[in-house]
Amino acid sequence: MQKSARKLIAVGDVHGQFEGLVKILRHAKLIDEQNHWCGGHNRLVQIGDVIDRGPFSLKVLTLLDTLQAEAEISGGEVIRLVGNHELFPSFNGTKPCKYAKN
Numbered sequence: 001m002q003k004s005a006r007k008l009i010a011v012g013d014v015h016g017q018f019e020g021l022v023k024i025l026r027h028a029k030l031i032d033e034q035n036h037w038c039g040g041h042n043r044l045v046q047i048g049d050v051i052d053r054g055p056f057s058l059k060v061l062t063l064l065d066t067l068q069a070e071a072e073i074s075g076g077e078v079i080r081l082v083g084n085h086e087l088f089p090s091f092n093g094t095k096p097c098k099y100a101k102n
Helices: 018-027 057-074 084-091
Strands: 008-011 043-046 077-080
Touching: 008 018, 018 057, 043 057, 057 077
Parallel strands: 008 043, 043 077
Antiparallel strands: none
16 A cells, blocks of 8 residues: 655745635645644645734634644644744834734
């Protein structure tokens, strides 16, 4: 029996757009209707800029935290890179960031 190839799905510049991220992840068959990992051994790479601009940054961060844990249990992987929008808050407010509603 041949093991199927491991897919890699890359997503970037979410900017707090929770529903948009969910739509992408469902289309890629990485999450189910309850927003739980169903991607098996596949990989999701989030290439930064999760927060800022959109209204649901905290909700997006929470989802990615959950998926990272669930993917690991299933033999998959969620890799999260830091973008410039994640770095700005650490520069003592040199750029205002819109933090979010849940």
